[in-house]
Amino acid sequence: MFVGSTDTKPEAATAIATIAAGVDQLSSAEFDTTDATHTASLIAGLERECRRLQAAQVELLAAVERSGVHSTDGHFSAKIMIRHHAQLSGAEAAQRQRVQRALRDLPEIAHAYRSGQIGTCQVRLISKVWSNPRVRAALPLCEQEFLFAATNLEFPDLDLFCRDWVEAVDADGAHSSAERQWRRRDIRLPQDFNGSWKLDGRLTSIDGARFNEILTSLTDAERLADIAAAQAEHGDDWRNHLARTSSQLRYDAFIKLVLSPPSGSAAAGVVTNIVIDQQSFDEQLAALCGAEPEPVIPDRIATAILSGARYCHTADGTWVNPSEVVAEALAGHVRRVVINSRGVVTDVGRRQRLFSGSPRLAAMLQSVRCYWHGCWAPASKCDIDHLVPHRDGGETTCENGKSACRFHNLLKESGYRARRRPDGTIEIIRPDGVPIPTHTSHWQQARAG
Numbered sequence: 365m366f367v368g369s370t371d372t373k374p375e376a377a378t379a380i381a382t383i384a385a386g387v388d389q390l391s392s393a394e395f396d397t398t399d400a401t402h403t404a405s406l407i408a409g410l411e412r413e414c415r416r417l418q419a420a421q422v423e424l425l426a427a428v429e430r431s432g433v434h435s436t437d438g439h440f441s442a443k444i445m446i447r448h449h450a451q452l453s454g455a456e457a458a459q460r461q462r463v464q465r466a467l468r469d470l471p472e473i474a475h476a477y478r479s480g481q482i483g484t485c486q487v488r489l490i491s492k493v494w495s496n497p498r499v500r501a502a503l504p505l506c507e508q509e510f511l512f513a514a515t516n517l518e519f520p521d522l523d524l525f526c527r528d529w530v531e532a533v534d535a536d537g538a539h540s541s542a543e544r545q546w547r548r549r550d551i552r553l554p555q556d557f558n559g560s561w562k563l564d565g566r567l568t569s570i571d572g573a574r575f576n577e578i579l580t581s582l583t584d585a586e587r588l589a590d591i592a593a594a595q596a597e598h599g600d601d602w603r604n605h606l607a608r609t610s611s612q613l614r615y616d617a618f619i620k621l622v623l624s625p626p627s628g629s630a631a632a633g634v635v636t637n638i639v640i641d642q643q644s645f646d647e648q649l650a651a652l653c654g655a656e657p658e659p660v661i662p663d664r665i666a667t668a669i670l671s672g673a674r675y676c677h678t679a680d681g682t683w684v685n686p687s688e689v690v691a692e693a694l695a696g697h698v699r700r701v702v703i704n705s706r707g708v709v710t711d712v713g714r715r716q717r718l719f720s721g722s723p724r725l726a727a728m729l730q731s732v733r734c735y736w737h738g739c740w741a742p743a744s745k746c747d748i749d750h751l752v753p754h755r756d757g758g759e760t761t762c763e764n765g766k767s768a769c770r771f772h773n774l775l776k777e778s779g780y781r782a783r784r785r786p787d788g789t790i791e792i793i794r795p796d797g798v799p800i801p802t803h804t805s806h807w808q809q810a811r812a813g
């Protein structure tokens with residue numbers, strides 16, 4: 365090996381030895397977590413190097429495949445050689461291979477992975493999109509948009525982006541998947557030898573979303589009852605005296621739901637709000653009426669989703685299939701909410717009531733979860749917060765309203781401030797005047813790979 369020579373690349377074993385020395389140093393070092401900004405950069409810094417190492421694992425798989433060295437020892441494929449020597453689970457090896465194949469078609473995303481700008485969670489999700497053969501050819505056309513989404517969005521929002529895009533680009537697949545889900549709908553209740561029962565089944569995307577909301581609201585009612593009982597008996601120490609675990613609460617809520625008449629239960633008051641843009645709704649409606657679908661332009665769809673012009677989900681961000689939504693809205697089972705291109709709610713509901721009264725619902729439906737960086741509390745669990753508080757001249761408008769969970773709403777009372785940047789994103793400023801770092805600020809400063 366001629367490390368000094370400019371034409372010869374050093375062998376990777378040398379680099380691995382250098383990494384080992386660095387990791388040794390890291391294991392004996394101490395994490396200084398006294399300052400939040402410093403800690404955030406530690407988290408991001410370590411994550412970035414882990415991402416780059418995981419990208420290197422994928423490249424090693426590609427190199428084995430290219431060289432064919434796996435056949436020397438009788439391994440059927442590169443994946444199996446790697447699975448064996450790295451002691452991977454079958455699922456992990458398959459994930460790695462899928463990422464490797466997807467990245468062959470997506471050089472810019474591969475580069476961003478190698479430089480640590482996007483992570484393994486993001487790359488695996490994009491590979492899952494790629495593995496759908498009906499959208500694979502369209503994916504490289506939208507690589508820029510996927511790269512932007514993977515770098516800038518929180519993971520649940522990237523997930524929604526991918527589902528929306530696949531649904532739009534793979535209209536046949538989504539339609540037939542809705543049909544397939546409907547055909548395969550099933551609830552089973554096999555009994556075990558010990559006499560207990562196992563509930564098993566498969567719900568369609570929209571029935572599942574509705575069931576989930578009803579069960580969640582009933583579970584919350586059970587939990588509040590437990591909290592009230594514990595507070596009455598134990599005062600401030602109530603947290604250590606809750607009668608039931610979350611699983612038990614969910615079970616009790618479910619049994620109440622099944623055994624009690626629905627009209628008398630809390631479930632009767634639950635309205636599932638489906639947020640869908642006008643164009644998607646109209647397209648699906650036209651399709652139901654037998655109209656010829658418009659041609660699909662994948663990168664235009666990706667841009668529309670990223671700019672917030674195209675979506676279909678519940679108020680909490682659970683993805684639902686638009687063709688099901690239209691059918692259910694016609695049947696009056698869900699409440700449709702239409703949002704215009706500027707993200708303002710214009711129409712709520714199947715009763716054709718024009719939206720005018722409730723800024724709370726409008727602000728809630730504009731975002732699927734708490735606006736605080738890193739918080740995934742769903743919108744239905746949030747209050748509406750004034751970004752700029754009343755006392756500082758903040759108005760009660762949709763622009764100034766944002767969903768915030770109770771915890772983060774209260775934090776605003778202890779010196780934190782939030783403001784909307786010109787690009788529409790939100791900046792949160794600590795009491796000491798320093799903005800809270802976000803994942804976006806870390807990855808946009810990623811080193812060139």
Ligand SMILES: [Zn+2]
Nearest residue numbers: 734739769772
């Ligand atoms: Zn929150």
